[in-house]
Amino acid sequence: MAAITMAEMWTTVGSTMASFMFVWTIIRQYCPYEVRQHLEKSMHRLMSFFNPYIHVSIDEFMGTRLNRSEAYAAVEAYLSTNSEKNAKRLKLEMEKDSKKIVLTMDEYQKLTDEFQGAEISWVLHTKSPKPMRNGNNSQPETRYYNLTFHKRYREMIAESYLEHVMKKGKEIRVKNRQRKLYTNGARDKYAWPRQPMWSDVPFEHPARFESVAMEAEKKQEIIEDLLTFSQSKDFYARIGRAWKRGYLLYGPPGTGKSTMIAAMANLLNYDVYDLELTAVENNTELKKLLIEITGKSIIVIEDIDCSLDLTGHRKKKKTEKETEDKNEEEEEKKQTDLKNREGERFSKVTLSGLLNFIDGLWSACGGERIIVFTTNHVEKLDPALIRRGRMDKHIELSYCSFEGFKVLAKNYLLVEAHPLFDMIQQLMGETEITPADVAEALMRKSPREDVEKSLSKLIQALEEAKKEAAAKKAEEESRGKAPAKDDSLLQDKKETEEPQSLDDGAVLL
Numbered sequence: 001m002a003a004i005t006m007a008e009m010w011t012t013v014g015s016t017m018a019s020f021m022f023v024w025t026i027i028r029q030y031c032p033y034e035v036r037q038h039l040e041k042s043m044h045r046l047m048s049f050f051n052p053y054i055h056v057s058i059d060e061f062m063g064t065r066l067n068r069s070e071a072y073a074a075v076e077a078y079l080s081t082n083s084e085k086n087a088k089r090l091k092l093e094m095e096k097d098s099k100k101i102v103l104t105m106d107e108y109q110k111l112t113d114e115f116q117g118a119e120i121s122w123v124l125h126t127k128s129p130k131p132m133r134n135g136n137n138s139q140p141e142t143r144y145y146n147l148t149f150h151k152r153y154r155e156m157i158a159e160s161y162l163e164h165v166m167k168k169g170k171e172i173r174v175k176n177r178q179r180k181l182y183t184n185g186a187r188d189k190y191a192w193p194r195q196p197m198w199s200d201v202p203f204e205h206p207a208r209f210e211s212v213a214m215e216a217e218k219k220q221e222i223i224e225d226l227l228t229f230s231q232s233k234d235f236y237a238r239i240g241r242a243w244k245r246g247y248l249l250y251g252p253p254g255t256g257k258s259t260m261i262a263a264m265a266n267l268l269n270y271d272v273y274d275l276e277l278t279a280v281e282n283n284t285e286l287k288k289l290l291i292e293i294t295g296k297s298i299i300v301i302e303d304i305d306c307s308l309d310l311t312g313h314r315k316k317k318k319t320e321k322e323t324e325d326k327n328e329e330e331e332e333k334k335q336t337d338l339k340n341r342e343g344e345r346f347s348k349v350t351l352s353g354l355l356n357f358i359d360g361l362w363s364a365c366g367g368e369r370i371i372v373f374t375t376n377h378v379e380k381l382d383p384a385l386i387r388r389g390r391m392d393k394h395i396e397l398s399y400c401s402f403e404g405f406k407v408l409a410k411n412y413l414l415v416e417a418h419p420l421f422d423m424i425q426q427l428m429g430e431t432e433i434t435p436a437d438v439a440e441a442l443m444r445k446s447p448r449e450d451v452e453k454s455l456s457k458l459i460q461a462l463e464e465a466k467k468e469a470a471a472k473k474a475e476e477e478s479r480g481k482a483p484a485k486d487d488s489l490l491q492d493k494k495e496t497e498e499p500q501s502l503d504d505g506a507v508l509l
C-alpha cells in the first residue's frame with residue numbers, strides 16, 4: 001500500500017516538474033525579455049522565502065566586456081584542481097599569458113567543496129545578454145559562478161572561505177602564468193602609436209639554484225632569504241615597510257651573477273625587468289617605468305658601475321684615451337658640442353633619481369619586488385647606493401671553489417667522485433678559475449667525449465691559469481711593483497676617494 005503511494009507520489013512530482021519545465025521553456029522562448037526577467041525575479045523571491053540556502057554569484061565580466069573579473073578568474077583557477085578530480089564534464093581552457101592548459105568545470109556541472117565543516121556547492125551558469133532594441137542579440141552569453149551554502153555558515157563564508165578561494169586561486173594563476181622578461185631598451189620613443197614602456201618576451205632561462213656552483217651553506221642561506229621575503233607580506237605591512245628587498249651581486253666576470261638572477265626568478269616564479277639605465281632619458285621616465293612594473297618581479301640593473309658616473313673619473317679616462325695628443329680643454333669643448341647636438345640621446349638620470357627609484361615613495365607601489373644590482377667593481381659604487389635598506393643583502397660571487405666544482409661536475413658530467421678530483425682540488429687551492437671557465441672545460445664537445453677527457457681538459461685549464469698567474473707575478477716583481485690585482489684595487493680606491501655627492505648633477509654616461 002505504502003509502495004503504491006510512493007510510486008503515485010513520484011509520478012505526481014515527475015509530471016508536475018515536467019509541466020513546470022514545459023511552461024518555463026515556453027516562457028523563455030516566447031515571452032519578451034522584460035516579462036521573463038520579472039518572472040525570474042518573482043520566482044527567486046518566492047523560493048528564497050522558504051530556502052535556507054544562500055547564493056552568491058561571481059560574474060565573468062565587470063561592467064564592460066573588456067574587463068574580465070579578477071574574482072571570476074581566481075574562482076575558475078581555484079575550482080580547476082577540484083574539477084580535474086571530480087567533475088564529469090570538463091572544458092579545456094588556456095588563458096592569455098598562461099603556459100598551462102586548465103581543465104575547468106563545464107556549464108551546469110555541480111562541484112562540492114568542504115571548508116571548516118561546511119559544504120559549499122559551485123555551479124557554472126550562463127546568462128543571456130539583454131537584447132538590443134531591434135531584438136537582435138549581438139553579444140554572446142556570459143558566464144557566472146553560483147556559490148551555494150547554508151545560511152548558518154554565512155559569516156564564515158564571508159570572512160574566511162571567500163578569502164581562501166581568492167588566495168588559492170591567485171596562487172594557481174601565478175604558477176600557471178607564462179613569466180616574462182621585460183626590457184626598456186628596445187622601445188622606439190618616437191614611434192606612433194606609442195609603444196609600451198616595457199617590451200617583453202617569454203622568460204625561459206633554465207637556471208636553477210641546484211645548478212649554481214657555490215658553497216652549499218651560502219646557497220641555502222640565499223634561498224631561505226628569498227623564500228622568507230616572498231612569504232612576508234604581513235610582516236612588511238606590520239613593520240610599516242614597503243614589500244621589497246635589494247640584492248647586490250658582485251664579483252669578477254663569469255662567476256654566475258646573471259645566472260643567479262635567473263635562478264632567483266625561477267625559484268620565486270617572478271617576472272624579470274631588465275632595466276637598461278642608459279636608455280632612460282631622465283628621472284621622470286625612470287618613474288614612469290617604475291609605475292609600470294607589476295608585483296612578483298625582479299628588477300635588474302646589470303653592471304651598475306658602468307651605468308652611473310658618480311665621480312666623473314670614468315668619463316675623464318675616456319677623454320684622455322681619445323685625446324692622447326690633444327689638449328684637454330679642446331677635447332672637453334668638443335664633448336660639450338657633441339652633447340648639445342645630440343642632447344636627447346644622453347641620459348640625464350641622476351643618482352638621486354635612482355635612489356628614489358629604489359626606495360622613494362613610488363617604489364612602494366606594486367609590492368613584492370626584488371631589486372638586483374650586479375657589478376664587477378663593488379668598490380666603485382657610491383656607499384649611499386648600496387647601504388643596507390637599499391641593497392639589503394650583499395652577495396659575493398667569487399672564483400670557483402672545489403665545492404662549486406663538484407656541483408658543476410655533477411651537473412655537466414653526472415659524476416660525484418673520480419680519481420682526478422684530488423688533483424683538481426689541489427690545483428684549485430693554488431690558482432683562481434671562474435665557474436664560467438670550469439663550465440666551459442666540462443662542456444662536452446662531442447657525444448662520445450667521456451668524463452676523464454673533460455676532467456683532463458679542466459686540469460689543463462687550471463695548469464695554464466697557474467702558469468699565467470706565476471708569469472704575471474714574476475713580471476710585476478721584476479718591475480718592482482705590487483701584484484696587479486692589488487694595484488688596480490689601490491688605483492680604484494684612490495679614484496673613488498674623491499668626494500662623492502648625491503647631487504642631481506651626477507649623470508649617466
Ligand SMILES: Nc1ncnc2c1ncn2[C@@H]1O[C@H](COP(=O)(O)OP(=O)(O)OP(=O)(O)O)[C@@H](O)[C@H]1O
Nearest residue numbers: 211212213252253254255256257258259435436439
Ligand atoms: N656559479 C656558477 N654556477 C653555475 N654556472 C656558472 C656559474 N658562474 C658562471 N657559470 C656559467 O658561466 C656562464 C657565465 O656566467 P654569468 O653570465 O652568470 O656570469 P656573470 O657573473 O654574470 O658575468 P659578468 O660579470 O661578465 O656579467 C653561464 O652561462 C653559466 O653557465
Ligand SMILES: [Mg+2]
Nearest residue numbers: 257258302374
Ligand atoms: Mg652577467
